[in-house]
Amino acid sequence: MSERRAARPPETSARGIAERVRDGDITAERAAREAFVRGDDARVGPDGLNALLWTDREATLDAARGHATESDFVDRGDLAGVPIAVKDNIATLTLPTSCGSRILEGYVSPFEATAVTRLRNAGATIVGKTNMDEFAMGSSTENSAFGPARNPRDRSRVPGGSSGGSAAVVAAGMVPIALGSETGGSVRQPAAFCGIVGVKPTYGRVSRYGLVAFASSLDQIGVFGATVDDAAIGLQTIAGRDVMDATSADVPVERYVEASGASLAGLVIGRPKEYFPDFLDARIREKCDRAFDAFRKLGAEVRDVSLPHTDLAIPVYYIVAPAEASSNLARFDGVRYGLRVPADGLAATYEATRSRGFGKEVTRRILLGTYVLSAGYYDAYYKKAQQVRTLIADDFREVFASGVHLLFTPTTPSPAFPLGAKADPYEMYMSDIFTATANLAGVPAMSQPIGAVDGLPIGGQLIAPHFDEARMFGAAYALEAALGAEALR
Amino acid sequence: MSTMVSAPAGWEMVVGLEVHVQLRTRTKAFCNCSTEYGAAPNVNTCPVCLALPGALPVLNAHAVELATRAALALGCTVNPMSVFARKNYFYPDLPKGYQISQFDKPLAEHGRLKIGTNAEGTGITVGITRVHMEEDAGKSVHDRYAGATAIDLNRAGVPLIEIVSEPDMRSAEAAGAYLRTLKLILQYVGISDCDMEKGSLRVDANVSARRAGEVKLGTKTEVKNLNSFSNVERALALEFARQTELLERGGRVEQQTMLFDQARGVVRPSRTKEGSHDYRYFPEPDLPPLVLDAGFIERMQTSLPELPEARRSRFAGDYALGEYDVDVLTSSAELADYFEGVARQSGDAKAAANWTINGVLTALNASGDDIDAFRVRPADLAALITLVRDGVVGHSAAKQVFAEMVRTGDRPEQVAQREGLVRVDDDAALRGWIDEVLAEHPAEAQRYLAGEKKLQGVLVGFVMKKSKGSADAKKVNQLLASRAQG
Numbered sequence: 001m002s003e004r005r006a007a008r009p010p011e012t013s014a015r016g017i018a019e020r021v022r023d024g025d026i027t028a029e030r031a032a033r034e035a036f037v038r039g040d041d042a043r044v045g046p047d048g049l050n051a052l053l054w055t056d057r058e059a060t061l062d063a064a065r066g067h068a069t070e071s072d073f074v075d076r077g078d079l080a081g082v083p084i085a086v087k088d089n090i091a092t093l094t095l096p097t098s099c100g101s102r103i104l105e106g107y108v109s110p111f112e113a114t115a116v117t118r119l120r121n122a123g124a125t126i127v128g129k130t131n132m133d134e135f136a137m138g139s140s141t142e143n144s145a146f147g148p149a150r151n152p153r154d155r156s157r158v159p160g161g162s163s164g165g166s167a168a169v170v171a172a173g174m175v176p177i178a179l180g181s182e183t184g185g186s187v188r189q190p191a192a193f194c195g196i197v198g199v200k201p202t203y204g205r206v207s208r209y210g211l212v213a214f215a216s217s218l219d220q221i222g223v224f225g226a227t228v229d230d231a232a233i234g235l236q237t238i239a240g241r242d243v244m245d246a247t248s249a250d251v252p253v254e255r256y257v258e259a260s261g262a263s264l265a266g267l268v269i270g271r272p273k274e275y276f277p278d279f280l281d282a283r284i285r286e287k288c289d290r291a292f293d294a295f296r297k298l299g300a301e302v303r304d305v306s307l308p309h310t311d312l313a314i315p316v317y318y319i320v321a322p323a324e325a326s327s328n329l330a331r332f333d334g335v336r337y338g339l340r341v342p343a344d345g346l347a348a349t350y351e352a353t354r355s356r357g358f359g360k361e362v363t364r365r366i367l368l369g370t371y372v373l374s375a376g377y378y379d380a381y382y383k384k385a386q387q388v389r390t391l392i393a394d395d396f397r398e399v400f401a402s403g404v405h406l407l408f409t410p411t412t413p414s415p416a417f418p419l420g421a422k423a424d425p426y427e428m429y430m431s432d433i434f435t436a437t438a439n440l441a442g443v444p445a446m447s448q449p450i451g452a453v454d455g456l457p458i459g460g461q462l463i464a465p466h467f468d469e470a471r472m473f474g475a476a477y478a479l480e481a482a483l484g485a486e487a488l489r
Numbered sequence: 490m491s492t493m494v495s496a497p498a499g500w501e502m503v504v505g506l507e508v509h510v511q512l513r514t515r516t517k518a519f520c521n522c523s524t525e526y527g528a529a530p531n532v533n534t535c536p537v538c539l540a541l542p543g544a545l546p547v548l549n550a551h552a553v554e555l556a557t558r559a560a561l562a563l564g565c566t567v568n569p570m571s572v573f574a575r576k577n578y579f580y581p582d583l584p585k586g587y588q589i590s591q592f593d594k595p596l597a598e599h600g601r602l603k604i605g606t607n608a609e610g611t612g613i614t615v616g617i618t619r620v621h622m623e624e625d626a627g628k629s630v631h632d633r634y635a636g637a638t639a640i641d642l643n644r645a646g647v648p649l650i651e652i653v654s655e656p657d658m659r660s661a662e663a664a665g666a667y668l669r670t671l672k673l674i675l676q677y678v679g680i681s682d683c684d685m686e687k688g689s690l691r692v693d694a695n696v697s698a699r700r701a702g703e704v705k706l707g708t709k710t711e712v713k714n715l716n717s718f719s720n721v722e723r724a725l726a727l728e729f730a731r732q733t734e735l736l737e738r739g740g741r742v743e744q745q746t747m748l749f750d751q752a753r754g755v756v757r758p759s760r761t762k763e764g765s766h767d768y769r770y771f772p773e774p775d776l777p778p779l780v781l782d783a784g785f786i787e788r789m790q791t792s793l794p795e796l797p798e799a800r801r802s803r804f805a806g807d808y809a810l811g812e813y814d815v816d817v818l819t820s821s822a823e824l825a826d827y828f829e830g831v832a833r834q835s836g837d838a839k840a841a842a843n844w845t846i847n848g849v850l851t852a853l854n855a856s857g858d859d860i861d862a863f864r865v866r867p868a869d870l871a872a873l874i875t876l877v878r879d880g881v882v883g884h885s886a887a888k889q890v891f892a893e894m895v896r897t898g899d900r901p902e903q904v905a906q907r908e909g910l911v912r913v914d915d916d917a918a919l920r921g922w923i924d925e926v927l928a929e930h931p932a933e934a935q936r937y938l939a940g941e942k943k944l945q946g947v948l949v950g951f952v953m954k955k956s957k958g959s960a961d962a963k964k965v966n967q968l969l970a971s972r973a974q975g
Contacts, residue, residue, distance in 0.1 A: 091543040104542065111536050113543060212542040216774035246547050246776050324774055327575050330586020331540040335640070350579055373577070373769035382771060 012038070014082045014176040014230045018123065021081030028064040028081030032125045035083035035174055036060075039127075042152060042172035051149045051159070051168035053088055054095045055128040063094075064125045077123030078233055084119055085169045085178040088129040089136055090221065091210035092116055099212050100132040100144040100162075103332045103339045103357025113210020114245070115179060115221050115238040122237045130165030130178060134359045135329065136186055136214045138162050139431045140422065143361045148419055151194055153457060157416040160190030160431075163224070167194040170224045177234040178224040183214045184317050185411075185435025187222030188447035192411035192459020195449045195488065197231040197476070199223045200435075202467045203442035204249035206235075207242030215324035216247075218317075218439040228448060228476045232256035235469065254470040262474035265299035268404050269475070274310035275409035275434050284410050287451035287458045291408065294482040295475070305404055307395040310437055312388050314429055317436040319372050319385035325362075326369030332357060364425065393441040400465040406475055409434055411447040411459030434461060444469045448476055449487040457488070496698075496730040497737050503697045503706055504664045504725060505618075505656035508671060509649050510681045511625070511689035512555040518624045518648035519546030519589065526687050530641040538646035540584035545775050548573075552622065552648035557781065557789045559650055559680040560597030560620040562796060563671075567597045567786050571621070573773040578766060582627035582640050592770040595621035596650075596779070602674075603798055604666040615667050616655030622779075623649050644688075650680075656695065656706065661725040668692065668718045673797045677822040685717055692721050697742070698732040707732070708742040712756060714749045724749035728756045800825055808838035817846050823860045824850075830867025835874040844870055844891075852895045864898035865891070873901040886910040886958035914961035919952075919968055922960060926951040938973055945969055 010016045012034075020026045026034075036057055039045070044052045064081065086092055089099040091109035098104040116126060133143035141149040141164025151159040152172040159168040163180030167190035170178045180187040182200040191198025200222045211221050221238065225231030236257065241250040271292065276285060292302045334340035334353035341352035358366070372381035399407070412431055422428040438445035443466055450460035460479070464472035480487065496502075517524055520537035536544035560567050574592035600617030607613055627642035652671065658664045672683045672690065683690040697709035712728050715721045727749075732742050746759040795803070797819055804815045804825070818828045827849065832841035849870070853860060873890060876882040882890055882905050893904045905911045913919065926948060927934040937944040945966065952965045 089543075097542065099542070107542070109536075109541065109543065111541070111544070208543075209545050210543040213775075244547060245545050247545075247774075323771060327577050327587050327769070327771070330577060330579065331542070331584060333579060333581070333586060335581045336539060336584065337541070346581065370769065373771055375767045375769075378769075378771070 012173065012176060013227060014079060014225070014233045017082045017176065018078060018080045021123070022076055026081070028123070028125055029061050031081035032060055032064040032083050032127060035127050039169065039172070039174035042174060044169050044172050044174055046147070049150045049152055049155070049159075049168050049172060050147050051131050051152075051165040051172065052085065052128045052174075053098070053100070053131050053146055053165065056095060059094055060125060060127055077121065078237060079119060079177075080123035082124045082177065083127045083175045084124045084234070085128050085130050085166055085175045086116060086126055087163050087166050087178070087180045088132050089181055089212040089214075090116060090179055091212070092126055092129065095126070095129045097129070097212065099136070100134045100146060101357065101359070101362070102145045103354070104337075105145070105339065107338050109210070111210065113221075114207035114242045116210065118238045119179075119234075124177075124237075127175060128169070130163070130169055132165055133162035133186075134362050135212070135325070136162040136181055136183055137325070137361050137365055139185070139189055139428050140417075140419075141165060141190075142419060143359055145359055150419070151416050153195060154416065154455065157418050157456070158193065160193035160412075160416060162186040162190075163198075163222070164190045164193075166224050167191055167196060167198065170194070170226050171196050173226070176226045176230040179234075179238075180222045180224055181211055181214075182220050182222045182439060183218045183321055184439050185432040187224065188411050188435045188445060188459065188461060189432060191224055191447040192449075192457065192461075193416035195452070195457030197225040197228050197446065197448045198459075199225075199231050199235055199446040199469075200438060200444060201235060201239060201469055202249070202444040203439075204247055205239050205251070205253075205444065205467065205469065207238075207245040207248045209242055209244035213324075213328040215321035216328060217324060218321060220439070228473065228480045229257060229260065231446070232259065232473050232477075239469075249467070251467045256470055256473040259470050259474035260477045262478065263299060264295060264475060264478050267295075267300040267406065267471075267475065269295050269300050269302050270305035270399055270404040270407040271302055272305050272307045272310070272399070272407055272409060274307050279413070280410065281414055281453070283453045284413070284415075284458055287453075288408070288410050288460060290486070291450045291460050291479060291483070294479055295408070298478050298482060300475075302408075303404060305399050305402070305407070307392075307399060307437070309388065309391045309395050310433075313392055313437045313440055314433055316385045316388045316392065316440060317432070318368070318429060319381050320389060320440070322365040322369030323372050323382050324369065326366045326373065329358075329362070329366055361425070389440050392437055396437075396441045396443050396463070396465070405464075405468075405471060407463040409461045409463065411435060411461040415453050415456035415458060438463055442466060444472055446472060446476060448480060450479070450483060451487065452489055496726075496733045499701050500698045500729075500733040500736070501701050501703070502658075502660055502725065502729045503656045503699060503709075504658035504661075505695040505709075506654045506658070506664060506667060507693040507695070508652045508654075508668070509691040510559070510652065510675060510683065512552050512559075512648040512650060513679060513681050514549055514551045514555065514648055516549060516551075517646040518549050518552050518622070519646055522646065524647050526689075528643055530639070531643060533643040534645070538584065538642060540586075546589060546773075548776060548779070549648060553779065553781070554789060555680050556596055556620065556622045556648075556650045557786065558678050558793060559652075559675060560600065561786070561790050562674050562678045562680075562793055563600040563602055563617050563620065563652065565597035565600035565617055565620055567781060567789075568594065569781055569783070569786075570594065571596045571779045571781075573622075573776045573779065574770045575773050577769040580626070580629075581638065582629045582642070582645070584627065584642060584645055588624060588626060589773055589776070590623035590651075591621035594778075595619040597621075602654075602667065602670055604663065604670045613663070613666075615657040615663075618653040618655050620650055620652050623651060625649050656697075656709075661722040661729070664694065664725055665718050665722045668721060670797070673820070677794060677797055679794075679822075691715075692718075694721060694725055696725055696728050696732070698729055698736060707736075708744050710742065710745055710747050712747045712749055713759065716751070720749060720751060723754075724756055727754070731756060794822065808832060808842070810838065810842055814842045814846065817850070818842060821860075827860055827863075827867055831870045831874070834868055834871030837874055837878065840874045840877070841871070844874060848891050865894045869894060869900055876901055876905065880914075880961075881905070881912060882910060883912045883958060883960070883962060885953065885962075886912065889958055909957055910959050912961050913956060913959050914964050916964075916968070919960060919965055922952050922955050923965065923968055923972070926955060937969075940973070942973070945973075
């Protein structure tokens with residue numbers, strides 16, 4: 001399996017494709033066609049990985065053809081002709097945006113997410129919408145209403161979630177870049193499971209306009225890349241202030257690709273002990289140690305640190321996220337769009353529509369969220385959770401204020417698990433213990449491959465202070481180069 | 490009030506009001522859709538106010554300015570940081586399944602409003618608990634299509650402020666005075682057109698009854714569906730009577746929502762159980778806290794126009810006008826501005842007041858026009874007053890000049906010239922008219938010249954008519970009198 005990725009020709013990287021298109025070696029249409037061929041070879045569709053839910057080849061090829069004639073600017077962009085897949089909860093104009101849910105099956109958005117517009121303006125071609133846990137609630141993509149996606153490294157295993165489809169199409173080699181979304185690790189965890197790079201930017205770095213909300217204070221569009229460079233190009237294209245999102249930050253965006261080759265001399269990398277608990281798989285610990293060695297060799301200092309409130313992240317997350325979700329998902333009422341199951345009277349129609357439209361996990365979280373916001377419980381749950389959330393954020397603030405530049409941890413406590421292995425929701429929730437913290441604190445974090453256990457990829461996670469993605473990418477580029485083929489072993 | 494409602498003696502009414510006011514913005518609170526009233530259903534909508542998946546609210550800065558100005562005009566303290574919150578409930582005309590409002594951290598608090606003066610001459614004030622910003626819901630139309638409810642989302646997302654008063658009012662009339670005062674201030678400041686028919690001002694009333702002298706508040710009910718200030722007063726009287734009769738009989742008031750039924754002249758319990766709602770408020774994560782710096786609040790404060798109360802006392806003082814004139818002239822900011830323009834430019838406040846009240850308002854009432862569209866501008870009316878003072882145009886001719894100015898919009902000098910209404914005091918001309926009148930009315934002439942003095946008025950009238958009002962009436966009198974004696 002690892003040979004396949006090592007053998008991936010550089011001309012299928014985002015940079016390689018864009019160069020060939022800009023040089024006139026191939027057209028954007030040809031680049032899109034090649035992506036579909038690679039996807040067919042890897043069987044990314046419903047009969048195989050079930051990673052790609054919605055495609056329209058003819059329309060996509062037409063759109064790619066349009067680029068060449070329509071606009072020279074687009075043809076010279078950073079992503080000229082680069083095929084990109086988009087998670088099914090990010091609004092696109094031509095393909096459905098169904099969030100992996102029956103309640104939005106067939107729904108086509110009349111407007112486009114800002115991130116998608118920015119990709120297209122840079123020359124990218126959107127080739128399809130990817131499978132996901134319904135409304136991004138899950139860690140395995142098994143909660144999709146359209147069947148589970150599979151891990152291209154081992155088809156008996158999950159690709160992770162909730163952005164499992166996006167991770168799978170990148171890992172399968174179809175596209176160099178895919179958009180995912182994070183609320184509690186939903187990009188980094190599948191990136192780790194599939195052996196690719198996944199970035200969750202700082203909260204506010206990327207516009208959420210067009211991202212169907214799950215938990216608004218945690219949600220952030222993230223980027224998958226086959227390599228650190230692919231992820232860097234993708235993120236620098238979509239990042240930056242957007243007037244359509246009041247929570248998007250007006251902070252200048254660096255060109256993250258320029259972090260390539262940055263020296264790590266003098267860099268202090270923290271090793272938070274809470275992310276290396278006793279129950280951590282020894283082989284994962286080993287891969288992390290190898291990464292720390294690589295950082296040291298590159299001139300960085302590795303320092304033991306503590307983020308004492310880490311173990312509270314999952315309980316806090318499972319109060320805050322469902323609370324916001326219970327409100328965000330109220331709009332799916334069968335009145336204006338999506339599924340409507342007629343019944344006798346208004347309340348019965350709501351009930352029938354939402355009971356039929358939402359899957360089990362979504363229903364569970366709506367109920368949970370409704371409960372924690374209810375009169376008499378608000379203070380004990382939601383308010384308390386927000387207070388603890390502040391403590392978690394303070395942990396990061398303090399450690400970064402102490403002279404630590406970045407943190408490095410395992411992305412997940414275990415490699416990809418077999419389909420159906422985690423029937424208990426609580427067990428499933430625990431697969432996000434190392435990733436949910438960054439969402440709660442709003443800090444940027446990314447996962448990249450640092451080795452394999454029994455042929456299954458292991459991800460290492462870098463976490464940076466708010467808006468310091470450039471430094472994070474610098475370390476990621478350096479680690480990727482230092483590990484070389486080791487990253488896959 | 491058409492029907493007098495009497496309540497048993499010995500009880501005191503306690504009223505607090507919640508007033509929703511639509512802010513006069515061009516676009517909605519959280520998107521760029523038009524707020525225009527009366528558009529075809531669902532025309533003024535977009536992904537944001539339709540709550541399409543992935544759409545996000547962005548706060549309208551103009552709405553914040555208007556809300557802040559309103560709060561300051563009501564004497565509130567504006568909070569440097571307020572927080573938007575979601576009020577969650579399901580209803581088909583509420584697209585998001587929640588209303589963006591403010592909850593525990595409102596825009597402004599602790600205001601007060603003077604609604605009148607009591608018999609001893611001290612001011613009656615009502616406390617303002619809070620002013621917060623929120624968005625309107627859409628409209629459900631239940632009676633248009635058989636077996637179906639139609640939804641119009643043009644209103645969804647229109648910016649509102651909710652003004653919550655303290656339970657400081659003790660009668661239906663006080664509630665009416667509060668509402669009229671509030672409306673006047675909001676109109677003065679340009680916050681809202683406060684048009685209840687268009688729904689841009691809505692009132693819910695909380696009312697309870699307690700024994701006279703009792704300090705503790707009784708159980709309140711909330712009265713809704715109040716579509717005019719007089720209906721607020723009427724409904725309060727009805728509800729107070731209902732409560733006190735119930736209490737007199739040893740019953741208990743149930744905390745519930747009452748609807749005013751205008752057609753039948755009753756209040757009846759609403760079928761929906763308002764109290765059972767749990768709105769599950771929590772801070773709106775799509776909008777950062779609203780932070781207003783001191784400079785902004787200061788700018789809003791200094792940009793406030795003179796408020797009705799201040800203007801009233803200034804008009805009474807500076808222009809020495811009577812209470813009635815003051816009340817009429819300050820009934821709208823535009824009218825007060827108009828009057829002041831005339832007074833300043835003519836230098837004659839009394840005449841300006843008379844003309845504004847008897848001339849301008851009468852003409853506006855007849856035409857139904859707005860004062861902004863009135864053709865006689867303050868400078869023109871001031872010029873007319875000056876012409877009268879200088880004796881160029883007589884009093885009765887001036888009325889005709891004014892009517893013609895209203896019709897044409899021309900300057901008074903022009904009109905007076907054109908219509909031959911410039912006062913004539915030339916003896917020869919006046920004698921000519923007198924001769925003609927005496928010749929045309931020989932009987933009266935004879936009796937008058939024979940000493941029947943009371944006919945002088947009639948003859949002067951004929952002369953004035955002949956001169957179309959331009960003759961100097963005083964001189965006509967003198968000349969006639971000298972003729973009688975001579």
